Amino acid sequence: MNAFIIGGTGLIGYYASIELLxxxxxxxxxxxxxxxxxxxxAESVKYKQANIEExxxxxxxxLMEGNDWLLYASSISANAVVKYPAVEYYRVHNLFTxxxxxxxxxxxxxxxxxxxxxxxxxxxxxxxxxRLDKFNPYIKATYEQEISARKFNTTxxxxxxxxxPKVFGIMPYRRPIDYDDIVEIYKSRRIFNYKGGTATMTxxxxxxxxxxAFEKGKGGKIYPLCGxxxxxxxxxxxxxxxxxxxxxxxxxxxxxxxxxxKQIIRSLQRQNLESGINPINILAFKxxxxxxxxxxxxxxxxxxxxxxxxxxxxVKRALEIAKLKGDI
Numbered sequence: 001m002n003a004f005i006i007g008g009t010g011l012i013g014y015y016a017s018i019e020l021l022x023x024x025x026x027x028x029x030x031x032x033x034x035x036x037x038x039x040x041x042a043e044s045v046k047y048k049q050a051n052i053e054e055x056x057x058x059x060x061x062x063l064m065e066g067n068d069w070l071l072y073a074s075s076i077s078a079n080a081v082v083k084y085p086a087v088e089y090y091r092v093h094n095l096f097t098x099x100x101x102x103x104x105x106x107x108x109x110x111x112x113x114x115x116x117x118x119x120x121x122x123x124x125x126x127x128x129x130x131r132l133d134k135f136n137p138y139i140k141a142t143y144e145q146e147i148s149a150r151k152f153n154t155t156x157x158x159x160x161x162x163x164x165p166k167v168f169g170i171m172p173y174r175r176p177i178d179y180d181d182i183v184e185i186y187k188s189r190r191i192f193n194y195k196g197g198t199a200t201m202t203x204x205x206x207x208x209x210x211x212x213a214f215e216k217g218k219g220g221k222i223y224p225l226c227g228x229x230x231x232x233x234x235x236x237x238x239x240x241x242x243x244x245x246x247x248x249x250x251x252x253x254x255x256x257x258x259x260x261x262k263q264i265i266r267s268l269q270r271q272n273l274e275s276g277i278n279p280i281n282i283l284a285f286k287x288x289x290x291x292x293x294x295x296x297x298x299x300x301x302x303x304x305x306x307x308x309x310x311x312x313x314x315v316k317r318a319l320e321i322a323k324l325k326g327d328i
Contacts, residue, residue, distance in 0.1 A: 003214065004067040004110070005029035006052060006101065007074035008045070012116065012164075012206050014171050016071055017045050019207035023215075030063060031074075053097060057104055064108035069214045072101060072115045078138040078276045086274035090141030098145050102152045102159070112158040114213045115149050117142060119165045119199055122224040123290055130284055138276030150220055158219025162209055165226055165292060168310040169203025170317045182318040183327050186243055191236045194286035198235075199226035202305040205297065212300025223300060226292035228307045238308050242315035257283055 003020050007013040008029020017027050021044050028046040035047055052060065052074070064070060075094050082089040098115065105113055120139045124132045133140040146161055153159040170176050185191055201209075205227045213223065261279035268274055294302070322328040 001068040001214070002026045002028070002066060003069040003071060004064050005031075005071045005073060007031055007072070008047060009033050009035050009049075010073060011169060011171055011174070011177060011203055012167070012210075013071070013073045015169070015203045015207040016073065016210045019204075019211045020214075021045070023211055025069075025211075025214075028063070028067065052101065053093070057100075060101070060104045061108045064105055064110055067108070068111045070101075070105050070110045070113045071210055071214075072098065072113060075116070075142075076138075076276070078118070078120075080138075081268065081273050081275050084269075084272050084274040086137035086276055087141050090138055090276060091144070095141050095145045095148060099148055102149060106152065106157050110157065112160065112214055112217075112219065113149075113152075114210055114217070115146075115159060115161050116210075117146055117161050117163045117222075119163045119224060119226075119290065119292065120285075121146055122163045122222075122292065123285065127285075127288070130281070132281070132285065135278045135281035136276065137274060146222065150222075153220035155219075158217075160213045160217040160219060161222040162206075162213055163222060163224040164206060165199035165201055165290075167201050167203055167206055168307055168314055170310075170313050171203075175321045176314040176318050178314055179318045179321065182239070182315050183322050185239060186245075186319060186322070186328055191240060193236055194232045194283075196286050196288045196290060197229060197231035197233075198290050199228075199292040200230050200235075200307050201225060201227035201297070201302075202307055202310045205302045205305050208302045209297055209300045212302065215301075217300060223296045224292050225297045225300075225302070226294045227297065227302065227305060228294075229289070229291035230307065231289075232286070235311065238311045239315055242312040243319070 003025050005013050005017060008017060009031035013029060017029060020027050030048045030050055032051055034049055076090060120132055121143050124139060124143055133143045149159050149161060209225055258280055264279055
């Protein structure tokens with residue numbers, strides 16, 4: 001099959017390209033950034049560097065024509081700090097852009113779309129008492145995005161949603177997505193645990209899920225994904241060992257965290273700004289075990305992988321880059 005990827009040079013788009021190629025499919029992609037240094041898959045992937053929001057409808061349809069599948073792997077960061085109300089920002093750049101792309105993909109005769117979402121939306125339904133969509137603009141807009149996207153699903157134009165958990169992995173010549181957090185931990189003498197845990201996956205497993213969704217995923221269905229469920233304490237132990245320096249791991253004290261979160265919110269409010277994730281509301285989420293049965297991933301052909309190894313690689317890559325940049 002012929003696959004087109006929006007967000008082709010991001011972490012997931014990059015590994016999805018490789019997995020699709022390994023399965024014998026053809027790949028075209030578009031992204032905001034150039035391919036990794038050396039243009040690693042240049043000979044196999046037809047790539048265009050551009051902002052999809054700046055291209056007109058005809059240009060986008062032309063890019064998508066001749067393809068059977070579309071992977072939508074592009075979105076604004078959950079933690080973006082933007083002008084209040086943040087939900088409108090996320091609607092414009094995530095929800096409305098997704099709706100536009102799906103309309104044009106249908107015109108381009110795409111047969112199946114895989115939309116990448118996140119596991120907040122799974123727990124927004126599972127744990128309604130947390131009211132995640134009420135207090136977190138990113139989660140609210142993404143929930144709306146999922147609902148809207150599934151309305152496009154038909155027999156001839158299938159839409160599959162993958163809800164991704166915490167993803168670990170690195171790509172050539174790029175800094176890890178957790179770079180800032182890792183640098184902050186390195187500089188501190190302490191690592192603070194949240195009481196709960198999280199579903200995790202390696203980026204290779206996400207790529208397997210993407211290909212599985214294209215090859216055998218059911219249109220209109222949402223797949224909440226997990227490779228391994230891990231406590232935050234376990235993740236922090238791996239990070240500590242990878243850093244190679246003694247660090248005390250302490251449990252967070254909810255009262256002090258809430259005080260700090262309130263200070264952050266007040267500071268943003270004074271500037272008429274808002275974050276996509278509310279630091280107070282999300283604390284209740286992190287104190288619970290946000291675990292997901294890996295049966296959903298298994299349906300898509302996701303196999304076991306070494307999450308601990310990918311966490312370690314992320315830490316070591318981050319520290320290498322930080323030393324070169326003088327950040328540590």
